[in-house]
Amino acid sequence: MKNISNFIVGITKIILSIVNIILIIVIVLNILLLISEKVLKSEYPCILDYTYFVSKENISNLNIKKGNLLLVDTRTSSDSNDIIIYKENNKLTYGKVIESDNYSATIENNKKINNEDIIGIVLINVEKIGAIVNNLLTIKALIISIIVITITGVLQGLLTKKSKRDNQVKPDFANMQNL
Numbered sequence: 001m002k003n004i005s006n007f008i009v010g011i012t013k014i015i016l017s018i019v020n021i022i023l024i025i026v027i028v029l030n031i032l033l034l035i036s037e038k039v040l041k042s043e044y045p046c047i048l049d050y051t052y053f054v055s056k057e058n059i060s061n062l063n064i065k066k067g068n069l070l071l072v073d074t075r076t077s078s079d080s081n082d083i084i085i086y087k088e089n090n091k092l093t094y095g096k097v098i099e100s101d102n103y104s105a106t107i108e109n110n111k112k113i114n115n116e117d118i119i120g121i122v123l124i125n126v127e128k129i130g131a132i133v134n135n136l137l138t139i140k141a142l143i144i145s146i147i148v149i150t151i152t153g154v155l156q157g158l159l160t161k162k163s164k165r166d167n168q169v170k171p172d173f174a175n176m177q178n179l
Helices: 002-039 130-136 139-167
Strands: 050-054 069-073 083-088 091-100 104-107 111-114 118-126
Touching (some): 002 139, 050 118, 050 130
Antiparallel strands (some): 050 069, 083 091, 083 118, 091 104, 104 111
16 A cells, blocks of 8 residues: 555656646746847847747648747848748738848749848748647746646645655664663
8 A cells, every 4th residue: 555655656746747847948938038028129039049930821832821830040041942931011921032142032923032121030830839839928827837836846845745754664662672
């Protein structure tokens, strides 16, 4: 019975540790994005020259679907066949680079885009995960994560006390001999 109890406590500790690691990642990302948005006053969240966008529409020629998460490198030097995000009439637009030079990029339909208008180059296009990321990277999720990590920390502390108490060997005073 004691072995089963120790096994359940051990499994619970492992699960709580995994939950804590995930929550710490969510908290750190939220804080970094808040700093980027509020302190640095950038138009879009940016961490170490990378940002993310969630596609709001289907773009079939670029294989981008609504709700996809796009990881974007914000350095604006593009090469041919790169998918770029740029501003056009204060709207984010996507395009595939045909050729580029130091000052501009030419996308399909022979349209020239100045490098100042390019927000970044799409590195990774992850399907159907954009809504989840949008929900995890909010102030509400930050507050909930902090509360949950506090609760799991207290639970881990209680489990550690219980396992230490159960593992202590208690002396048997009835069978001890006088010295």
